[in-house]
Amino acid sequence: MGAALNGARCPAVLVTAAASGQGKTTVTAALARLHARQGRRVYVFKCGPDFLDPQWHQIASGTPAHPLDLWMTGEQDTRARLHAAALEADLILVEGAMGLFDGTPSAADLAERLGLPVLAVVDASAMAATFGALALGLQHYRPGLRWAGVLANRVASERHAQLLQGGLRTPEHWLGAIHRVSVRVGDQSLLPERHLGLVSAPELADRMQRLDAAADALAATPLGRMTLQDWQRWAVDFAPPDAEQETPPLLAGRTVAVARDAAFCFIYQANIDCLRRLGAQVVFFSPLQDAALPPCDALWLPGGYPELHAERLAANQALRDSLAAHVAQGRPVWAECGGMMALCDAITLADGTRHAAWGLLPGAVRMQRRLAALGPQQLDLDGDVLRGHTFHYSTLESSAPILTRTTRPAGVHGAGEAVYRHGSIHASYFHAWFPSSPAAIARLLT
Incomplete structure (x- = not known):
């Protein structure tokens, strides 16, 4: 669609947080599912080594999901995958790992290197005005990062959402609130966890219903109501990578x-x-x-x-x-x-x-x-x-x-x-x- 007409220019965001467990994967998968349901081609990537989150992203988007890591996969591979995705996608989503600045290299390193706008997810279940201070710190801790805005997760009520929104220094950075009751299945979170991370998506027979529930919750937010034209404010020019070295057929015939x-x-x-x-x-x-x-x-x-x-x-x-x-x-x-x-x-x-x-x-x-x-x-x-x-x-x-x-x-x-x-x-x-x-x-x- 739009990306094909614009070469390697495509709307993209890095979905990040202040720490693990804030809801990055749920929000990323919900965004992917929401846009895929609307007939848009979405490509999703995950920062750092991860097998489980990409399973959810792939099911939500209907397209292959790959890790991006400036050390493990390398900058050349990262640029090549993003460029290839931008040639076909209407939207590119990159989920961060841990907190925005955690790790070497960090999600912030990737965002800075590639010019990705940063969308922060904050678990606001136990805060009010401090939400604004946290958003301000994430935005300005490292100068030069493109900032998309902040989404409040696990919010208790409309009144709670109003308090959170009121704490922001820049009102236009408010991307909405996802309410706590909308991201659970009974007494279980939409994307349940075990000792190595999320439960593998293929294990859950109702996985698509869970993703649809997350997408429905996101659809009620300003972020979820954005059109593709709105997303153009976060467009990124993904330059073509250097020529890839040819892989010798060392396993030919095997x-x-x-x-x-x-x-x-x-x-x-x-x-x-x-x-x-x-x-x-x-x-x-x-x-x-x-x-x-x-x-x-x-x-x-x-x-x-x-x-x-x-x-x-x-x-x-x-x-x-x-x-x-x-x-x-x-x-x-x-x-x-x-x-x-x-x-x-x-x-x-x-x-x-x-x-x-x-x-x-x-x-x-x-x-x-x-x-x-x-x-x-x-x-x-x-x-x-x-x-x-x-x-x-x-x-x-x-x-x-x-x-x-x-x-x-x-x-x-x-x-x-x-x-x-x-x-x-x-x-x-x-x-x-x-x-x-x-x-x-x-x-x-x-």
């Missing part, structure tokens, strides 16, 4: 099987795209439902929630035997986080319940109630460096040989993750962003 179901759902679409650019044929299977691997030369077991499905995974003995035969034949396996957990001998849940796992990687996993590791990581394989991240609530004790360890980016403190090598298996808590080093991924899968 078939890579990828586990994909409720237990193994932490998959970046860009990783699948990278495998295909490397020349691989990609086939999917479900360890929860399938009795055997599809015919393949290599296997990728991504992260997810094996701990929630440990009993079913252990009961699928036929699939376990098929995996064992694959390994016995010396065919490569790359297992990330949850994929590695499922390969181990056993998984002990936080309540002490112990479940047998596949027993193909020596070691025992123990879930815990506190976060075990979080943050950016990189894996150097003889000079080919994969970027990615780690995020897990479990620990692993294993006798498998450690091939190497990941490292943190310069200036970021914390230990790296072990990369285990056991026969043809490579396994780690590290989640890799494949496009950062296609050669390294090809090395792990050959």
Whole structure:
């Protein structure tokens, strides 16, 4: 529509907040759903490493959702994805991570680098005039950021909304209020959470009804009533990226099987795209439902929630035997986080319940109630460096040989993750962003 006529100029906002848990994902998904319902083409991106929020964004918008991270995915990839989206989109939404200025790089860094207007979501449930002070601070803490305005979330009443609006120094920055009762399903939030973040969208049968409820709540605000013409005030010129380096067909003629179901759902679409650019044929299977691997030369077991499905995974003995035969034949396996957990001998849940796992990687996993590791990581394989991240609530004790360890980016403190090598298996808590080093991924899968 409009974007096609204007080249790479497209309305866009960065949806951010002062902290995590303010409602950024709900507002971003609601905006996407509201405009998609009106026949507009919306592209949604997420700042930083995240598997779960993009699932909601993709369902809400009907278009693929990708992460943007100036370190992990890189500025070149970020600019290329935004430029490509701007050529097709009527509207681009970018959801921030944590608070606006949190992390290195932060959402503010991305907004400043790309000229994105900043739309702040503030949980106003326990404040009145302080709402205005918080909005003013977010706007002016770093000079030079484009400011779109502020939306109050979890508001108690119309009177409460009036108090919040009255606290703003600049009245035209008021984008409205979403009332507390409009963003719940019974005693549950519209987008419920568990230990790794939001509940995976495909798990909820009423996911579209939840998104429609969020969109309906937003439609009653000044932000929700804006027309595409109104959105032009937040248009951004997305310059074309530098020429992309061609990916060599290092996996040509090979078939890579990828586990994909409720237990193994932490998959970046860009990783699948990278495998295909490397020349691989990609086939999917479900360890929860399938009795055997599809015919393949290599296997990728991504992260997810094996701990929630440990009993079913252990009961699928036929699939376990098929995996064992694959390994016995010396065919490569790359297992990330949850994929590695499922390969181990056993998984002990936080309540002490112990479940047998596949027993193909020596070691025992123990879930815990506190976060075990979080943050950016990189894996150097003889000079080919994969970027990615780690995020897990479990620990692993294993006798498998450690091939190497990941490292943190310069200036970021914390230990790296072990990369285990056991026969043809490579396994780690590290989640890799494949496009950062296609050669390294090809090395792990050959």
